[in-house]
Amino acid sequence: MSTVDSRVSVAPRKPPRKPKPAPGSRGLSPLRVLGMAFVWLFTAVNLLVLYWLVSAAFKTPIEIFTKPFALPAHWFERGDPFRNFAYAWDNAGFGRAFLVTVVLVAVSSVVIVLVSAPAAYALTRLGARGADGMTNFVAIGMGVPFQTVVIPLFIGMAEVNLTNDLFGMFLVYVALSLPFTVFLLTGFFKSLPDELEEAAALDGASPLRTFRTIMLPLARGGLVTALILNAIGLWNETLLAIVFLNENANFTLARALFAFNSAASYQSEYGGLIAGVAIVVLPMLVLYLLLARRIITGLTLGAGK
Amino acid sequence: MPGSTDVGGRASGAHLVRKKRLFFPFFLPAVTLYVVFLVVPTLATVALGFTSWAGAGDTPEFTGFANYVELLSSDAFRYSFLNTLLYIVAGGVGTFLLAFLFTMVLRDMRGGKLIRAILFFPNIVAPVALGMFFSIVLIYRPNRQGLANHLLESVGLDAVKFLQAENVTWVVTGCLIWASSGFYITILMAAVDRIPPYLYEDADIAGATPWQKFRHVTLPLTWDVIGVAGVLWTIGAVKIFELVFVLAGPGTYSPPIRAWTLGVYVFDRSFGTQGTPEYGMACAAAVVMILLVSVLVVLLRRLMRRDTIQF
Numbered sequence: 001m002s003t004v005d006s007r008v009s010v011a012p013r014k015p016p017r018k019p020k021p022a023p024g025s026r027g028l029s030p031l032r033v034l035g036m037a038f039v040w041l042f043t044a045v046n047l048l049v050l051y052w053l054v055s056a057a058f059k060t061p062i063e064i065f066t067k068p069f070a071l072p073a074h075w076f077e078r079g080d081p082f083r084n085f086a087y088a089w090d091n092a093g094f095g096r097a098f099l100v101t102v103v104l105v106a107v108s109s110v111v112i113v114l115v116s117a118p119a120a121y122a123l124t125r126l127g128a129r130g131a132d133g134m135t136n137f138v139a140i141g142m143g144v145p146f147q148t149v150v151i152p153l154f155i156g157m158a159e160v161n162l163t164n165d166l167f168g169m170f171l172v173y174v175a176l177s178l179p180f181t182v183f184l185l186t187g188f189f190k191s192l193p194d195e196l197e198e199a200a201a202l203d204g205a206s207p208l209r210t211f212r213t214i215m216l217p218l219a220r221g222g223l224v225t226a227l228i229l230n231a232i233g234l235w236n237e238t239l240l241a242i243v244f245l246n247e248n249a250n251f252t253l254a255r256a257l258f259a260f261n262s263a264a265s266y267q268s269e270y271g272g273l274i275a276g277v278a279i280v281v282l283p284m285l286v287l288y289l290l291l292a293r294r295i296i297t298g299l300t301l302g303a304g305k
Numbered sequence: 306m307p308g309s310t311d312v313g314g315r316a317s318g319a320h321l322v323r324k325k326r327l328f329f330p331f332f333l334p335a336v337t338l339y340v341v342f343l344v345v346p347t348l349a350t351v352a353l354g355f356t357s358w359a360g361a362g363d364t365p366e367f368t369g370f371a372n373y374v375e376l377l378s379s380d381a382f383r384y385s386f387l388n389t390l391l392y393i394v395a396g397g398v399g400t401f402l403l404a405f406l407f408t409m410v411l412r413d414m415r416g417g418k419l420i421r422a423i424l425f426f427p428n429i430v431a432p433v434a435l436g437m438f439f440s441i442v443l444i445y446r447p448n449r450q451g452l453a454n455h456l457l458e459s460v461g462l463d464a465v466k467f468l469q470a471e472n473v474t475w476v477v478t479g480c481l482i483w484a485s486s487g488f489y490i491t492i493l494m495a496a497v498d499r500i501p502p503y504l505y506e507d508a509d510i511a512g513a514t515p516w517q518k519f520r521h522v523t524l525p526l527t528w529d530v531i532g533v534a535g536v537l538w539t540i541g542a543v544k545i546f547e548l549v550f551v552l553a554g555p556g557t558y559s560p561p562i563r564a565w566t567l568g569v570y571v572f573d574r575s576f577g578t579q580g581t582p583e584y585g586m587a588c589a590a591a592v593v594m595i596l597l598v599s600v601l602v603v604l605l606r607r608l609m610r611r612d613t614i615q616f
Contacts, residue, residue, distance in 0.1 A: 031515055035410035043420045046427075052452060053438060064441070065449040119335035127321065128328045138336070141343050143598060145544035147571040148591040151584055152349035153342060154576070158361065175342030178335050207324040211331075236431035238547050239568075243576050254431045258547075261437050262555055270441055277434045284429050292422050295429065300492045 050285075057084055057278040061270040075271075084275035091269075092260035092276055093248050101235065101253040104166060108173040109230040112181050113223055115174065120185035121211055125197070135186055141179030149176075150243055157244065169244050169252075173234055180233075181226050187301060188222025189215070225298040228291060232284065253280050347595070354589035360575070360582040372589035381562040382590060385570040388474050388549075389594075392481060392566065393542040393601065399482040400538065401531070404489040408497050408527075409519045411490070412505070421494060424487030436551030439480050443467040443552075470563040473553040477564075480548060485541070489534055496530035497523055525614060532609035536602050543598045544568050567594045 056064045058072035058081055075083045089095055119138075123131045153172065154163060162168030192215060200210040216223070241255035251259065257276050264273040288295060354372055356365035376382040411417045427435065444451035445466045454464035467476045500522065508518045524531075546568035554560030559573040567590055574587035 029514065032410065035406065035515065036414060039407060039410050039414070039420060043423050046423050049442075050426075052442075056441075062449070065444070065446070065451065065455070068452045068455050115335050115338065118331035122328045122331035126324050126328045126331070128325060128332075134332070134336075138339060141339060143540045143602065144343060144347060145540075145568070145591075145594050145598065147544060147546070147568050148350050148595045149343055149346035150571075151575050151588055151591065152346040152353065155361070156346070171338075172342065175338040178339050179343070182335060201320045207320070207327045211327075232429050236429070236434075238431060238433045239572075243572075254433050257431075257437070258433050258551075261433075261551060265440075265555075273437060274441060277437050280434045281430050281438075284431075285426070288426055288429060292425075296422065296425055296491055299428070300488065300495060 053274065053278060053281070056271070057275040058082075059084075059271055059274075061268060064270055064274070084271040085279065087269065087272035088260065088264075088276035088279060091264070091272065092256050093251060094253065094256055094276070094279055096249065097251045097253045097256040098279075100166065100250065104170060104173070104252060105231050105234045108170050108177070108234055109227050111170075112174050112177045112230050113185075113226050116178055116181040116185055116226065117216065117219070117223060118211070119178075120182050120189050121215060123182070124186050124189040125192075125211075125215065126207070135183070138179050139183045142183060146176065146239055150240065154243055163244055164246050164250060166245075166250055169241065169250075172240055172244060173237070176240070177230050177233065181230060184226050184229070184298070184301065185219070185222055188219050188225075192218050225294055228287070228295060229298050232287070232295070235284065236280075350588045350591050353585060354592045356585045356588075358583075358585040360584045365585065368585070372585050375586065376589055376593070381565060381573075382570060384562050385565040385567045385590070386593065386597075388565060389543060389545070389567045389597070391474060392478060392545050393539055396478045396481045396485075396542055397535070397538050399478065400486050400489055401535070403482060403486045404493050404534075405519065405524075407486075407490045408493050408523055409515045411494060412497055412523075417494075421487070421491050425491055426487065427484040428488045430484075432547035433551055435480070435484055436548045439548075440468065440552050443476065445469075468552060470553070470561040473549075473560075473564045477545075477549055477552055480552070481542070481545065485538075489538070492530060492534050492537075493527060496527040500526045528609065528611065528614070532606065535605050535609065539601045539605065540598060543594055543601075546572065567591075567597070 052068060055070075055072055056068075058075060060074045063070065063072060063074055072081070075081050080086075122128065123135045123138075128134075157163045157168050157172070162171065196214055196218070197210055200214050201207075205213070236254055237252075238254040238258055241252045242258060245251055245255055248256075248259075257280050260276050261273065264270075264276070353365060355367060355369055357368045357371065358365035411420065414420075442452040443454075445454055445464055445468065447464070450458060450464055453467065457464055466472060504522050504526075505518060508522055513521070545566050549564060549566050549569055550560060550572075553564035558579060559565070559569060559577055565573070570590045571587045571594070574583045574590065576582070
């Protein structure tokens with residue numbers, strides 16, 4: 001296609017072989033068309049898969065496997081469209097798990113932010129020596145796989161009777177979410193202007209008061225993002241829940257889903273199984289539809305800067 | 306003692322002292338939790354890796370490097386290590402190739418933002434849920450095929466036993482690439498969006514192909530972001546666990562060792578085992594995980610290092 005030599009350096013312009021396409025009408029090379037087709041196809045498959053998941057949650061196993069793209073019919077005809085959800089809800093103990101998860105995730109996320117925000121503020125705004133080193137020390141925790149801490153942590157928690165205990169789970173969740181959250185919030189605090197802080201100091205506000213009434217409200221966007229990202233992460237967290245919770249009454253949703261998986265597939269209860277998956281996934285989908293931009297920028301923030 | 310952030314003026318001296326006094330009350334709660342729940346357990350894992358220990362009721366007994374020697378001769382560990390490496394390398398190459406392809410096309414494409422948002426969604430789905438979802442999509446059962454085989458058969462191809470132990474690692478790699486590509490596409494596209502459009506316009510005038518624009522504009526100007534994204538990928542891929550556990554196995558207990566990863570190995574030798582747990586071995590494998598991630602991250606940073614380009 002191309003007639004120029006392979007090295008296209010930008011600075012010394014070559015005389016164009018072709019006239020520049022008029023603004024708005026881009027030259028569509030076959031390669032580009034192919035690429036666009038692939039991108040759209042990939043996206044369409046993603047949407048199809050989502051449709052499959054949602055529709056299958058209302059189907060019988062036979063419908064799922066023989067008519068994967070048809071709309072659900074059987075349970076609707078029987079007047080019991082939510083049969084799979086009811087099955088999963090009853091058999092996997094999702095009712096209680098839902099409650100446990102909502103409370104645990106909400107309380108943990110709030111506490112994580114409450115502990116992380118002052119720490120991030122201290123690391124960026126209080127002019128402490130060695131703050132950068134300490135920030136790195138905390139940030140390194142993001143790279144530690146949970147598997148490397150989980151055994152001593154379990155032993156230690158068992159010593160103080162905090163295994164199979166929701167308060168213990170709460171402590172573990174808060175502590176292990178700190179590196180990411182502190183790191184995320186240092187970014188936000190760093191980006192705030194100095195002037196307001198200085199003005200408050202000149203007006204005689206104490207540093208604590210400056211933090212509470214000026215800086216914290218200014219960083220609200222960051223705090224809300226941190227709250228949402230932690231809520232998403234903990235909602236989906238499974239490994240630690242598997243290790244630390246072993247009684248149905250304490251199960252989180254993801255943990256209950258994990259236990260439900262083998263039981264339901266053993267009984268070929270694929271409709272119920274997919275409904276179970278949907279119960280875990282759909283709240284995230286709703287959240288995503290509402291807050292996609294905030295979630296995406298929050299999660300990809302660290303890499304872009 | 307005046308710090309470097311002294312803002313000048315009469316008030317700042319005393320104010321600065323008060324500010325510094327705030328540091329420890331602010332920083333201490335977080336760092337205490339961090340040290341107690343992350344730093345100390347990591348060190349404990351390193352120490353326990355040198356012991357033989359069956360867990361509660363047993364006392365750890367120092368055995369030096371015996372665990373590591375045993376790991377080297379263990380089939381389960383060899384599979385775990387190689388599979389983990391495969392996920393990191395093959396999964397990484399696949400994901401980044403896909404992401405690069407998307408950056409070439411997506412930059413000035415209509416609906417690009419929407420596409421990114423759609424592809425990003427799997428990243429906020431629980432890996433357990435993803436695994437269970439895939440395990441139903443990929444079921445092999447003549448006459449009642451899962452979605453994937455249904456599609457294969459409907460275009461006249463033979464159905465594939467995706468979840469068989471010898472295939473499952475590649476299949477999980479594929480699922481991993483599919484699920485994470487959106488995240489890396491978003492990161493790279495955010496960097497691409499910061500490149501001044503005139504560079505691409507110049508390239509267009511020079512008649513550059515999409516590949517040449519990618520090779521000589523996009524790649525050099527997003528190099529640093531690609532490096533960070535590579536580190537994020539490595540950190541994420543080294544701990545892959547739920548997806549493998551659910552897709553390759555029966556669910557509650559471990560899959561066949563051929564499909565193991567280091568994450569599965571640690572879990573199986575400690576909490577998931579049917580027989581006597583081997584906490585010492587599990588800790589040694591956990592140390593290997595952290596060594597692997599450290600070595601790869603350092604290597605990657607070395608490999609990607611170059612002078613910053615201003616634009």
